[in-house]
Amino acid sequence: MTRFAAYGDEATKQALIADIAAKGPVYSGWLTNAAFEGDLSPISQTYGLHPAFVRLMPALGGFGATDASLPFYGSVLESLPVGADTGALARRFLLLAWTDPAHGVAQRLPLGSVLAAGEAIIDLVRASVTARVDKKTWRAARAALAKARACEQAPEAAVDLVLSLAWDLEEAPGAAQDAMLVWSSQVMTDAAAAGPDTMTEEENQALFTAMRTHHEAAAAAVPDLKPGNAEAYERFQAEMGRLWDGDPAGKALKARSDARGVRINAKVAAWREAMQAQLLELAKAASLAAA
Amino acid sequence: MSLLKDVTTAEFEAEVLASNIPVLIDFHAVWCGPCKASVPALEDAAREFEGEIAFVKVDIDQEPTIAERYNVQGVPTFIVIKDGEAVERFSGLVSRGKLASVLEPFAEGGQ
Numbered sequence: 001m002t003r004f005a006a007y008g009d010e011a012t013k014q015a016l017i018a019d020i021a022a023k024g025p026v027y028s029g030w031l032t033n034a035a036f037e038g039d040l041s042p043i044s045q046t047y048g049l050h051p052a053f054v055r056l057m058p059a060l061g062g063f064g065a066t067d068a069s070l071p072f073y074g075s076v077l078e079s080l081p082v083g084a085d086t087g088a089l090a091r092r093f094l095l096l097a098w099t100d101p102a103h104g105v106a107q108r109l110p111l112g113s114v115l116a117a118g119e120a121i122i123d124l125v126r127a128s129v130t131a132r133v134d135k136k137t138w139r140a141a142r143a144a145l146a147k148a149r150a151c152e153q154a155p156e157a158a159v160d161l162v163l164s165l166a167w168d169l170e171e172a173p174g175a176a177q178d179a180m181l182v183w184s185s186q187v188m189t190d191a192a193a194a195g196p197d198t199m200t201e202e203e204n205q206a207l208f209t210a211m212r213t214h215h216e217a218a219a220a221a222v223p224d225l226k227p228g229n230a231e232a233y234e235r236f237q238a239e240m241g242r243l244w245d246g247d248p249a250g251k252a253l254k255a256r257s258d259a260r261g262v263r264i265n266a267k268v269a270a271w272r273e274a275m276q277a278q279l280l281e282l283a284k285a286a287s288l289a290a291a
Numbered sequence: 292m293s294l295l296k297d298v299t300t301a302e303f304e305a306e307v308l309a310s311n312i313p314v315l316i317d318f319h320a321v322w323c324g325p326c327k328a329s330v331p332a333l334e335d336a337a338r339e340f341e342g343e344i345a346f347v348k349v350d351i352d353q354e355p356t357i358a359e360r361y362n363v364q365g366v367p368t369f370i371v372i373k374d375g376e377a378v379e380r381f382s383g384l385v386s387r388g389k390l391a392s393v394l395e396p397f398a399e400g401g402q
Contacts, residue, residue: 036327055331135339139395146392163388171338174331178387181328 004050005289006084013082016047020073031057031073032064035177050087051173056094059180060276068269072276076283085289087169090176091129093279094165097183098122100278103271105158105186114154117145121166128169135168142166157186184268191267197256207257210250214243294337295330298347300356306347308375313397314345318361318368320352325384326367332387336394343398344371371397 007013019026028034030043035058044051057076061069080086098106098118106122109115121141124133142163149159161182167175192198199207218239219225225232244251295317298306307314317333319326337346351358351366361370361377371379371393379393 036324037330139339139391142388142391143395146395149392160386160388163391164386166391167335167339167387172335174335175387178332181384182386182388 003289004044004053004086005048005082006080006086006286007082008048010082012047013077013080017074017077020077021070023067023070027064027073030054031061031069035059035063048086050085050090050169052090052169052176053086055173055177056090056180056279059177059184060272060279062272069272069276072280075280076276079280079283080286081288083288084283084286086286087289088129089279089282089286090169091125092282093275094176094179095122095125096275096278097161097165097179098125100275102274103183103187105155105161108155108158109162110152110154112152113148114145114152114159117141117148118159118162121145121162125165132170133168135171138166138168157182157189161186184271187268187271188264191264192260194267197260199253199256199260203253203256207250207253210247210253214240214247214250217243293334294341295333295346295348298349298354298357300354303349303354303357306345307372310345310372312343312345313371313373313378314347315394316357316361316370316372317346317348318351318358318363318366318370319348320350320366323366328384329367332385332390335387336390339391340394340398344394369393373397 007016016026018024020031026043029038030040035055040054041051043049043054057073058064061073080089096104098104099122106118109118124137124141127133145159145163145166148154149156161179164175164179164182169175218236221239222232222236225236244254296306307316315333315336317326317329319329333346336344340346349357351363361368365382367384368382369380369385369390370377379397381389381393
């Protein structure tokens, strides 16, 4: 297996931590939305971090949408010893998508062939922590799960998450990022379905129509609305407020939708925080890469 | 080096329709966030199926003729072409698991 030994030396480690704390160029190119389309291999090469770990970090931190994850990045990187095997660390972390008692998908799959095929994949993920599993074996395991899913009812998101874990992270490190995206999407879907105030399809459609109608009317009333024109944007917002005030039914739906959005975001944030804490614990216990 | 090749209208016949292996077309646009989010999975899938399935990208703004030919209404849209015919189609941000499930039957002599 390709071995990446973290940092190489203490000075490199501290330089990376300092860049991230200051939201410097490494932070901007790695831990933000730039990670989606950027080539992250220079991060791996410069800092000795396995490409799967490099893909995992921005996904777990929310791609820099807020600064909330800055302390998390600092803590994980500080906890990682010089020479740590971050490939094994990434694999151990991804196992949580199956095993975590609160958020893992193991308990979501019904007893039967889908669960058995999922367990077979997780056995391979476990094995891959210490020894490389070849491409054919991963592919056969994915095919078995896909076949089982075709014959048996199972939650699609949970199956997709397990399928996202079934890749050789040496050749397909982006699987770490994809697994996190599928997992966070599932947490969001679960939170939306959990209530207490779920909205019907008709209510969602009515809200969408009202939003579009008001948006078009407000945009027409503020013809100079353009990116960067803060004063025009304020007038636009005021116009939107006036239009909502004149539409009590739509405004009530919007209030419910906004409150629901806050609840969903809170649940996703709680999941993210819990998973970040798990990665931090794994980082503290990380083994050193073999020479 | 990326295995996702950008194809133009002029290259489409030779690269896609006349290909002797199935081809996945990724219809995308530079302004499309979900298109960018799909890239790591596509890059990995392209490596996984190298020699079995070809992967090409079509920018719908640069190559509207191809997009119109396949009635692409939004991006990302993915179409599998086999022997010159569209045999599979799906849209939106696609998970790696879904991508593999769709493509594996076309690999190594499947279908």
